Amino acid sequence: MTVEMFLGIDGGGTNCRARLVDADGTVLGEGRAGPSNTTLGIDQAFGEILKAAYAACDQAGLDKSTFSHTHAGFGLAGLPDGRDRNRLLNYPHPFASLAVNTDAHTACLGAHGGRNGGIVIFGTGSCGYAILEGRGHNVGGWGFRLSDHASGAWVGKRAVQAALQSFDGILPPSTLAEDIMAEFANSAEQAVIWAETARPVDYGAIAPKVVSRAESGDALARNLMLQAAEEATHLIQAVAAKGVAQIACLGGFFKYLSPWLPDKINHLLVTAKGDPLDGAIRMARNAQAEGNTNV
Amino acid sequence: MTVEMFLGIDGGGTNCRARLVDADGTVLGEGRAGPSNTTLGIDQAFGEILKAAYAACDQAGLDKSTFSHTHAGFGLAGLPDGRDRNRLLNYPHPFASLAVNTDAHTACLGAHGGRNGGIVIFGTGSCGYAILEGRGHNVGGWGFRLSDHASGAWVGKRAVQAALQSFDGILPPSTLAEDIMAEFANSAEQAVIWAETARPVDYGAIAPKVVSRAESGDALARNLMLQAAEEATHLIQAVAAKGVAQIACLGGFFKYLSPWLPDKINHLLVTAKGDPLDGAIRMARNAQAEGNTNV
Numbered sequence: 001m002t003v004e005m006f007l008g009i010d011g012g013g014t015n016c017r018a019r020l021v022d023a024d025g026t027v028l029g030e031g032r033a034g035p036s037n038t039t040l041g042i043d044q045a046f047g048e049i050l051k052a053a054y055a056a057c058d059q060a061g062l063d064k065s066t067f068s069h070t071h072a073g074f075g076l077a078g079l080p081d082g083r084d085r086n087r088l089l090n091y092p093h094p095f096a097s098l099a100v101n102t103d104a105h106t107a108c109l110g111a112h113g114g115r116n117g118g119i120v121i122f123g124t125g126s127c128g129y130a131i132l133e134g135r136g137h138n139v140g141g142w143g144f145r146l147s148d149h150a151s152g153a154w155v156g157k158r159a160v161q162a163a164l165q166s167f168d169g170i171l172p173p174s175t176l177a178e179d180i181m182a183e184f185a186n187s188a189e190q191a192v193i194w195a196e197t198a199r200p201v202d203y204g205a206i207a208p209k210v211v212s213r214a215e216s217g218d219a220l221a222r223n224l225m226l227q228a229a230e231e232a233t234h235l236i237q238a239v240a241a242k243g244v245a246q247i248a249c250l251g252g253f254f255k256y257l258s259p260w261l262p263d264k265i266n267h268l269l270v271t272a273k274g275d276p277l278d279g280a281i282r283m284a285r286n287a288q289a290e291g292n293t294n295v
Numbered sequence: 296m297t298v299e300m301f302l303g304i305d306g307g308g309t310n311c312r313a314r315l316v317d318a319d320g321t322v323l324g325e326g327r328a329g330p331s332n333t334t335l336g337i338d339q340a341f342g343e344i345l346k347a348a349y350a351a352c353d354q355a356g357l358d359k360s361t362f363s364h365t366h367a368g369f370g371l372a373g374l375p376d377g378r379d380r381n382r383l384l385n386y387p388h389p390f391a392s393l394a395v396n397t398d399a400h401t402a403c404l405g406a407h408g409g410r411n412g413g414i415v416i417f418g419t420g421s422c423g424y425a426i427l428e429g430r431g432h433n434v435g436g437w438g439f440r441l442s443d444h445a446s447g448a449w450v451g452k453r454a455v456q457a458a459l460q461s462f463d464g465i466l467p468p469s470t471l472a473e474d475i476m477a478e479f480a481n482s483a484e485q486a487v488i489w490a491e492t493a494r495p496v497d498y499g500a501i502a503p504k505v506v507s508r509a510e511s512g513d514a515l516a517r518n519l520m521l522q523a524a525e526e527a528t529h530l531i532q533a534v535a536a537k538g539v540a541q542i543a544c545l546g547g548f549f550k551y552l553s554p555w556l557p558d559k560i561n562h563l564l565v566t567a568k569g570d571p572l573d574g575a576i577r578m579a580r581n582a583q584a585e586g587n588t589n590v
Contacts, residue, residue, distance in 0.1 A: 146486060165435070238463060242464075
């Protein structure tokens with residue numbers, strides 16, 4: 001008799017993680033590989049996914065032939081439309097079955113153990129997502145240019161803008177503004193040159209400085225954190241308005257943002273039950289239970 | 296005896312204008328040519344400047360030999376540092392003398408007839424400038440990425456961002472948001488794709504829609520105009536804080552912004568006495584009076 005196994009993949013722009021579990025959910029092995037954001041191309045994404053999967057298989061002390069009776073679930077960043085999803089599902093793979101969705105979907109499945117619920121991710125970017133009776137609803141998360149409010153990159157960019165305004169006397173003096181302008185050798189021109197190639201992650205790197213200066217009472221920094229908290233509140237309330245009563249906030253920036261959130265949204269916030277890999281495994285399990293070899 | 300003449304140039308990113316006057320200030324001719332922003336390269340900028348100058352000379356019915364006793368003043372966009380200024384001054388030119396500065400400097404000279412005073416330009420971008428005892432002081436105007444608050448592009452970008460938030464239920468419904476999302480065929484993905492290549496002028500084109508919806512009472516549009524007015528007030532006050540009592544607001548977006556400004560800054564605002572070409576001519580005249588052949 002063949003023992004069935006389940007593989008979860010959490011593929012993002014920074015790295016790809018894999019977790020292999022048995023039918024009881026016992027973790028057999030985990031693995032990690034490079035970025036598997038689908039915007040990098042399906043070949044690249046699939047290559048890193050398989051690397052991470054093989055690493056998990058190795059750690060479990062199992063042979064690659066295990067995959068012929070392993071049901072896989074991929075939660076992938078950069079999967080905005082059905083086109084990429086179909087190309088992934090039709091890509092030759094070694095698994096018994098394959099289910100694919102966005103990383104937000106698997107994170108939400110993991111956070112609420114498959115029940116109705118919502119998440120808001122506050123990382124370098126931001127994004128809200130709700131699952132209601134199995135259906136996903138997206139809120140925000142349209143990227144740094146137009147969206148990603150209350151994210152680390154959003155706070156960092158507004159801090160650089162405000163630092164320049166303070167430097168020019170448009171806003172009052174501020175220790176945060178002085179810190180930031182010192183990084184640019186107190187030259188607005190240097191800030192402008194830096195901004196020409198700055199990526200969201202570069203702006204995100206400035207956010208901890210804002211948090212720290214806000215904690216020590218700088219008015220500009222406090223104001224930026226209060227604005228971020230207001231935007232975060234709007235995002236959380238918009239996810240709730242999709243019809244979910246419980247929302248888990250995820251992402252590296254949330255721990256900084258959390259103390260600034262208003263009490264009125266406390267009743268909505270819960271701790272995540274599981275991580276995105278748990279969600280990806282749950283998706284694989286559901287697909288297998290429904291008898292879909294490719295979902 | 297040689298009759299001295301004066302030529303003013305206002306060179307921007309869209310076009311270059313020239314005005315030729317006699318010693319009494321009587322306008323003899325005007326001309327126009329293509330963009331002469333110095334960031335396009337000195338050769339390109341100088342080529343368009345000479346085209347506009349020759350057109351003014353033609354209109355005056357004068358020969359090009361006139362330039363050997365014409366004192367020229369160039370106010371040029373994209374002239375942020377001394378390097379370009381020196382290269383321009385050392386470029387072979389047909390004039391009796393040449394003075395060069397930024398377009399903000401000549402606009403400020405023109406607006407206040409050479410006296411102490413400030414300007415704030417609210418166009419596609421925004422920029423403040425003050426002249427105090429002949430010395431220029433810059434406020435803001437560091438470009439669309441980090442600065443240009445309260446400009447047409449700034450209002451347009453915030454409107455697109457807010458429209459997406461309204462579309463996602465993060466902000467309340469709004470006729471402005473509906474107008475904007477209709478332009479993107481009610482698709483957030485289309486807005487994201489558009490934003491990948493949108494220039495400041497593309498965002499600026501959305502600003503009149505915000506103005507019109509604000510006038511008809513849409514809460515989101517009103518809020519955006521009030522935020523723009525607050526940022527504009529900060530800019531105007533920061534220019535005043537350089538030590539000037541009178542500020543002229545210029546640029547195509549100012550007429551829309553003006554009704555939203557708070558009364559408390561009314562005492563600072565004056566109408567411009569002359570235009571940037573008047574300022575460029577005044578600069579040429581001062582340079583000649585001071586006996587500097589190249590200033």
